[in-house]
């Protein structure tokens with residue numbers, strides 16, 4: 001059984017962004033029909049942003065985000081929902097077993113292998129690309145993340161559209177194309193060309209485990225952000241990590257929050273932080289990974305919304321069972337505001353950690 005709320009949420013994810021993720025070549029709001037029922041030479045399928053749906057004007061094939069994923073990945077309803085919400089890569093699903101039989105679809109669905117296998121590619125890539133000030137403006141000026149913290153955690157971006165091919169060529173010189181594709185960095189378009197998956201990100205955040213990059217997360221460019229567009233992308237299309245563990249110091253308590261941006265913001269305010277990726281369900285994996293830091297004190301900082309609070313409520317008993325030291329009470333944005341000496345009037349207008357940035 002899938003939660004009604006979860007189904008609703010997966011229908012809200014921008015259908016065009018989703019089409020990109022699926023490797024469908026979209027030009028503006030049109031693409032070639034993905035239904036096998038007809039050979040589409042000219043783009044007949046059109047996306048409607050207002051309703052977040054698609055329709056093929058040639059064969060009539062139409063539907064919502066879930067229908068799009070089901071067709072493109074040849075999978076069941078539940079797997080489509082999981083894919084949309086980025087959970088599907090944790091386990092072998094029937095759709096991916098099927099996809100293995102289609103070389104193109106296998107490429108689209110990315111590799112199921114653990115991220116370490118492609119660490120060399122991710123590292124080469126991250127070390128080649130730079131941190132462009134104009135692109136990181138959103139993180140620095142709007143989200144109040146210090147440039148030092150971005151540098152310290154090797155956050156990069158790909159500003160220049162012109163340079164896209166340059167990076168691709170550099171990578172091709174170093175690694176065979178099939179490896180680049182199975183690393184998830186270059187999904188194959190419908191026409192059969194690898195394309196660059198980072199172009200709509202203002203930042204690419206590497207996830208390190210034992211000094212190796214195992215996963216890459218992209219932060220959506222602010223101009224592309226709306227209620228329907230995911231704020232972050234699984235750029236390596238590989239087994240998703242549950243935790244973002246930036247550079248932290250062992251001595252101070254660790255603030256466990258939701259999402260990369262909040263974590264980097266906390267660190268910019270000289271707090272230790274580890275982020276749970278939003279909508280994460282793998283509590284066992286989270287607790288397991290956190291046990292590396294079991295000697296530290298944990299301060300739980302969920303987003304103030306039902307999804308965040310519910311997840312942390314489920315996390316607490318797991319931490320308790322494993323003997324973690326954590327505060328019973330949640331650390332909330334008001335507490336944080338007080339720490340930052342905000343005025344009472346300002347404190348009352350804060351609902352979430354994200355709101356704090358307006359007062360800095």
Ligand SMILES: [Zn+2]
Nearest residue numbers: 033035056059
């Ligand atoms: Zn059609």
